[in-house]
Amino acid sequence: MEIVELKNIKKSFGDHVVLKDINFSVGKNEVVVIMGPSGSGKSTLLRCITFLEEPDGGKVKLGEFNLQAGLPLNKERKNMIRALRQNTGFVFQQFNLFSHRTALENVMEGPIVIKKMDRQKAKENAIELLSKVGLADKMDHYPAQLSGGQQQRVAIARALSMKPMVMLYDEPTSALDPELVREVLLVMKELAKEGMTMIVVTHERGFARDVADRVVFMEDGLVVEEGSPEKMFGSPVKERTREFLQDVGKEGR
């Protein structure tokens, strides 16, 4: 069953066409890794899925939510977009934790403000999620008192607090010191094992190999090729895919 379906997604900034015509879908429990050179439109694609950037055209489907892009923004559409966002967990390269709130409060914020959850219940859930990412002992720390890896794990817990249908990660480990990358990838791997549906933009080849069900290679605003990690890293059909994925491999961890 498909959870996310993108149809003919197009996006330009001024006269710079960033996404030309993207079609792809992600099934329940599936982990899709998106790779591609800088500027190929990976972040823009993720952001279009939750309308952080509104696509110029196309359709986004998430579970039962169906949104046609490029229509005027009235109240009903705003509500639709918010419903869509409440069901996707977005993890940013720069973590973007709320810097005036503790780790615990960060994870409680969404359920309390958006879902109007009872404070005590939100707290219990948040503690559970922080334990899951291995940070229950740091719950009273503010973001500035945590390492990058810890911040990103709190950010993952915060995204999970809304019980999303799908998690979207935009280069979740690119801003981290090398020794902190592993702890974040481990948490993500654990989530994948539990059956969380995920779309991950990353350059981590090892993660893609171990965890991805499918690797999507993007270039110049198009999906050039997609397939299993074995196929994509082993014997991709397209010359460009081979060049790029092998380059990534050489830098690789």
Add this chain to the structure above:
Amino acid sequence: MDLSIIIDSLPVLLKATMVTVLLAVVSVIIALILGFFTALARISKIKVLKAIGSIYISIFRGTPLLVQIFVIYYGLPQIDIELSPITSGILALSLNAGAYLSESFRAAILAVDKGQMEAAVSMGMTYWQAMRRVILPQSIRIAIPTLSNTYIILIKDTSLVSVITVTELLQMSSLIIAKTFEPLTIYLLAAALYWVVITFFTALLDRLEKRTSKHVA
């Protein structure tokens, strides 16, 4: 210098100091509200609001406070708006400080990292939920130093309303001097009282600043 003059005038001057503090506190509260909403108007997408905000700021930052006081106290009665000296003073001080505060608020809101708003709306918050829960608390912390600064200036500016016969500290000092002919003693005493008030509020605001920035890198 006669010590008895100090002792005799101190109680009256202290009372007048309370008027000064009252002027400053009431005006700053009104100015904070005014400045806050003007800042929101200035960052809103609604052109009319933006324009109103800009015009207000431009007028009150672009003219001397003394002129604003005169227009309100001496000018408005001509169109049948008669305000008491103290109301006129508070109105002028609030409108003036509000214009400055709105600029501090606006700068502080824009200084909050863009990722904070993105994280909030990406979870499904509305723009206003994100503003209220995420952006504004952080911008208030950022704005505190400049707010303190404006407030200290506002305390000093209260002395200007002495010209419309509000018996605040400076006006009271002049009244006492008219009777005692001791300008040096009395004005120095007034200066000392201003210093005490300003030092007190500076310390208070410094503490607030330290408390709110405790956990921030």
